[in-house]
Amino acid sequence: MREMGAKRDELVERVTDWAWQHGLVGLSLRPVAAALGTSDRMLIYHFGSKEQLIVEILRCSAARSSQELRSLPASASPRQAVLDQWRLRTTERQAQCDRIYVEAATLGLFGQQPYAAEVIAMNEVWLDAVRLHLVSSGVPADRSRDIAELVDAALMGFELDRPLTTDQPVGLVALAQAVEALAAAPR
Amino acid sequence: MREMGAKRDELVERVTDWAWQHGLVGLSLRPVAAALGTSDRMLIYHFGSKEQLIVEILRCSAARSSQELRSLPASASPRQAVLDQWRLRTTERQAQCDRIYVEAATLGLFGQQPYAAEVIAMNEVWLDAVRLHLVSSGVPADRSRDIAELVDAALMGFELDRPLTTDQPVGLVALAQAVEALAAAPR
DNA sequence: GATGGTATGTAGCAGTCGCTACAGAAATCC
DNA sequence: GGATTTCTGTAGCGACTGCTACATACCATC
Numbered sequence: 001m002r003e004m005g006a007k008r009d010e011l012v013e014r015v016t017d018w019a020w021q022h023g024l025v026g027l028s029l030r031p032v033a034a035a036l037g038t039s040d041r042m043l044i045y046h047f048g049s050k051e052q053l054i055v056e057i058l059r060c061s062a063a064r065s066s067q068e069l070r071s072l073p074a075s076a077s078p079r080q081a082v083l084d085q086w087r088l089r090t091t092e093r094q095a096q097c098d099r100i101y102v103e104a105a106t107l108g109l110f111g112q113q114p115y116a117a118e119v120i121a122m123n124e125v126w127l128d129a130v131r132l133h134l135v136s137s138g139v140p141a142d143r144s145r146d147i148a149e150l151v152d153a154a155l156m157g158f159e160l161d162r163p164l165t166t167d168q169p170v171g172l173v174a175l176a177q178a179v180e181a182l183a184a185a186p187r
Numbered sequence: 188m189r190e191m192g193a194k195r196d197e198l199v200e201r202v203t204d205w206a207w208q209h210g211l212v213g214l215s216l217r218p219v220a221a222a223l224g225t226s227d228r229m230l231i232y233h234f235g236s237k238e239q240l241i242v243e244i245l246r247c248s249a250a251r252s253s254q255e256l257r258s259l260p261a262s263a264s265p266r267q268a269v270l271d272q273w274r275l276r277t278t279e280r281q282a283q284c285d286r287i288y289v290e291a292a293t294l295g296l297f298g299q300q301p302y303a304a305e306v307i308a309m310n311e312v313w314l315d316a317v318r319l320h321l322v323s324s325g326v327p328a329d330r331s332r333d334i335a336e337l338v339d340a341a342l343m344g345f346e347l348d349r350p351l352t353t354d355q356p357v358g359l360v361a362l363a364q365a366v367e368a369l370a371a372a373p374r
Numbered sequence: 375g376a377t378g379g380t381a382t383g384t385a386g387c388a389g390t391c392g393c394t395a396c397a398g399a400a401a402t403c404c
Numbered sequence: 405g406g407a408t409t410t411c412t413g414t415a416g417c418g419a420c421t422g423c424t425a426c427a428t429a430c431c432a433t434c
Contacts, residue, residue, distance in 0.1 A: 149358025157340025163298035171336025178365035
């Protein structure tokens with residue numbers, strides 16, 4: 001496993017850019033390399049294998065998106081926090097990143113090595129960012145963990161179906177209302 | 188486009204079985220055919236193309252799972268309905284079918300022909316089954332549509348992350364509580 | 375018993391896949 | 405300045421992809 005080289009770091013960023021636009025599933029070395037002005041030969045040289053390259057994409061992708069969520073300003077209410085998180089996630093950038101995540105799940109990467117450990121860590125970081133934003137928007141801390149899980153899961157579900165309609169999902173309003181109620185209700 | 192032949196109908200069922208176990212993403216004709224005791228040659232003969240074969244798998248898969256949900260008995264309360272739907276979806280059979288659905292979404296099938304129209308119809312049927320079960324479990328009809336969307340999205344989201352943990356997601360309880368509250372609350 | 379659709383096996387085409395062997399440049403170190 | 409390490413191009417391997425051409429059965433109908 002080689003770790004050195006600024007060339008490699010630059011490649012990770014650019015390959016991740018490519019994956020955000022074109023997805024993970026159909027990814028094959030030659031087209032990616034061509035788009036980056038290099039060759040499959042070089043990708044294997046720098047990363048050792050396609051598998052390792054994908055690990056790097058996942059890491060880079062997760063780091064980017066979590067940071068974006070963490071820099072989202074607090075919302076005026078729990079209800080509004082849900083709507084604002086949805087707005088962020090339907091941003092083209094975030095949607096592309098979510099796509100990577102779903103693709104990884106789909107490919108069965110979540111259950112198997114060497115991805116499993118990576119993804120669990122990534123997910124923890126992401127979920128914590130969701131939670132923190134909810135807390136800073138008025139969700140009581142002692143309920144923030146399960147509400148964050150609910151919000152994250154529901155938004156992911158809405159996003160999966162997004163290509164099916166052009167409208168905002170009606171379930172989103174229900175989610176926002178539900179979160180407002182959960183935040184106010186006793187445990 | 189050929190439509191005749193009981194052989195073909197039998198093949199659809201068996202190919203769908205295979206897809207439920209092995210997924211849609213890596214599907215290639217020769218291994219599938221071998222597992223079914225036939226040849227890639229015959230699959231192309233009966234279905235015309237791999238693309239058409241996948242359309243048939245999606246149809247068959249959706250028909251099976253919707254029927255299973257429709258035969259789920261009514262629950263004692265909206266809260267319990269959520270838990271019961273989760274129990275159904277974490278059944279191996281249903282989880283496999285959900286996987287097919289997610290894979291189709293992942294592969295970008297949802298936005299493009301010839302899949303788009305198919306999938307929209309499938310999703311409508313499925314969502315209606317979710318809605319009906321909720322209504323029969325005490326959710327008021329005039330709120331059933333958006334609550335169903337919420338439940339479906341959230342359960343799908345939970346399921347995506349299921350390989351990450353062995354525990355029941357804590358967000359599930361929050362979802363159940365939220366649905367109970369939404370069912371009781373005024374619009 | 376000839377005819378025509380249904381079904382199937384064999385062989386192969388043209389392309390892609392991840393990856394490697396071999397060689398040569400360029401830079402860095404002793 | 406020789407040696408070593410880092411980087412890159414060319415060419416190709418063996419496996420696999422969806423799909424097709426060609427031949428050959430089976431089986432029903434007339």
